Amino acid sequence: MSRPESRPAATRLPRALRRVAALVATLPALVVVGLLTAQPASASSLPEGWETQEGVSPAYAFGIVLGIPLLLALVIAVLVYAPAVARGESVRPGAQQPEPQWLGGPRREINELAAPDSEGSAAGGASGSW
Template sequence: MTSTVVRRLLAVSSLVALLVVGSAVAASADTPEPRPGSWEPKPDVDLLHAFLLLGGVPLLIMILITLLFVAPALARGADLSPNALEPENQWLGGPRKAAGELAAPDSEDSKAGGAGGSW
């Protein structure tokens, strides 16, 4: 693209952005003066009531959900401390003494055992 085309695109996009912002300003009108039988006055909102409603209700819901998940474990007498949640040491895929396993290789040149590779 040439620089004139880019400049025209920037000018058009900035004009569209100004129109969008300008229309949003007009939409933020205040409530009109109350007249009998038309518009109710804007109610005063107490700050403490708003904090309790917007902060306390979600906090209570989170506590309730946590209790619903933790209560059965507490009823069983499970240990919920952070140290109790560590898994036991396991060696997954380690040596076993089952009868159906492949034999380990005897020497460097042996082809016995599982998968093998060399460089």
């Protein structure tokens, strides 16, 4: 059964877009929980010759943990959708699919052997029998 939608068609979001939005909305919460529950190393003193390192700022940590994956996802999305958009194809779900292409399919050139047209024909490739 399909349930009736109360919102206009222009405001309905596709299911995949809603799932991505929900995932993106929960990622910062997961990162914050991970950062708050992380325990520092329990070493009480550093070996001789090692310098004390300063901590990483939260803004830098969020930039690394969230910024790089989001930037990578954006680059992949652009690489996937840009060729179709450049060809003028619709990238909406349910849009008409382009005509399938058979790459490396049969060719019809003059110098090719003719295919056999009957059981007794000698034309064509190998004529092995089993």
